[in-house]
Amino acid sequence: MSAVSKNSLRSSLLQLECYFTWTLLKQDVELDELEERLGHQHEFFTKSRITICNLLSYISHLKGSNEKALAHLQKAEEEIKRCHPEEIGRRSIVTWGNYAWVYYHMERYEDAQRYVSKVENTCKELPSTPQLKxxxxxxxxxxxxxxMKFGKKYFGRAKVCFEDALQREPDNPEFNAGYAITVYRxxxxxxxxxxxxxxxxxAVELDPENTFIVVLLALKLQDMQRTEEGERYIKAALKQAPALPYTLRYAAKFYRRKGEVGKAVELLRKALAVTPNxxxxxxxxxxxxxxxxxxLREAVRYPPAEQVxxxxxxxxxxxxxxIDKNPKFFFCHMDLAKMYVEAKRYEEAEEIFQKAFQINILSHSDKQLLHYLYASFKHFDTKEEPEAIEHYLEALKAQKSSLYFAKCRDALKRLLEQRIQRGSRDATDFGRLGFVYHLCGDTQEAIRRYKQALALHPDNEEYLSALCELRLSISS
Structure with a gap:
């Protein structure tokens, strides 16, 4: 293929609507864990198999196995023929786009062009003005x-996609389900x-047999203190799909939150018997x-140590x-670190916290939670106050409108005040306390603390600038 033809092919590939043009980045997921999860979903979710096959193909490509990627695309084609025999061209646009990209990466350019042409020929039947989607x-x-499969970093974009789909087909059960799930999350x-x-x-009204949506509705009702109503949905879902791992998992969550932990464990054990990993x-x-x-601790003042x-x-x-199965499972890292702290195994807790800091897909709220929990660990458990202060400050930088912002602010305020009460003459403590009072909206106390910081460290530009800003806010 000539350089001109190859560039033309590349340009055509970039116009396709498929997984290769949707900016799904492999560093944002644990590929092995996602691949295994999709394998289970392919077994249990018959309605989603075309999407699952396409996703498995893309993951195989990301893992360097293009031959395996082609095999998954062949399965996607079989599903399309089985489920949509009257709309094969229309339903194959994404799959053919994936084929074209896989062949391109295999340097099989004629095959890639063949699939680009199949997409283009299908699209010629459409009016020319509206966009393909x-x-x-x-x-x-x-x-x-x-x-959605690539994690919460992508949920906002997913929501927009389902909104766009619903504009064309507002009563489509699948589109309503997808939209409801993204908004729920x-x-x-x-x-x-x-x-x-x-x-x-x-979504449940449109597709009452979709037990995945039914159990999410039950959990949402439980969130709203409508537990009895939610449990009716849980029981219906378990009756309809007693061996479906996703139904069992969410039902277990419902009963755990209800306080019936034994029942929750039983349901999870059933789910693990079906999908063990x-x-x-x-x-x-x-x-x-x-x-x-x-x-146990709530029921017994001094529970047996062996049982604990x-x-x-x-x-x-x-x-x-x-974590072994999914090393990027952030909340599990936080839970494990806290459990190590519970067991006073501080070195292991430190190791888990450090691994969490290395996870590259953390949102602002995740980072805030991580810094807050690590600061608390340093503050209360290992008694390393300087490190605690630094991480409380980092947490405050991450996100203002959240529960953990207030917790960090208040914890840092108490710690700095305690240090000053114990006789600290470190200007940094006073300056940081001024900063915290500013965050609390207490301008007068913030000014007082910055003045104390300046008395200990005259001509400090940071403190002078903060004082100037605070005084101007009062006079304006």
């Missing part, structure tokens, strides 16, 4: 599902003014054992199993 809302939906769990409850109810199941089991430990140690060890072992 406006004509084919199922492409928007498939992009939405793919984005983006919303604060206990947000009584959000959209998730209404959207999940709508998923990280999320090990994580949920570990959380159950932690909840059982908390219940057993529950701690069970929890730790399952948290570790989850």
């Amino acid at each position: 406006a004509q084919f809302p199922e492409i928007c939906a498939e992009e939405g599902w793919a984005l 983006l919303e604060c769990p206990f947000n009584s003014h959000g959209q998730a409850l209404q959207l999940l109810q709508r 998923p990280a999320i199941l090990h994580h949920q089991l570990a959380v159950c054992y932690r909840s059982e430990l908390n219940q 140690d057993k529950l701690i060890q069970l929890s730790i072992s399952h948290f570790k199993a989850a």
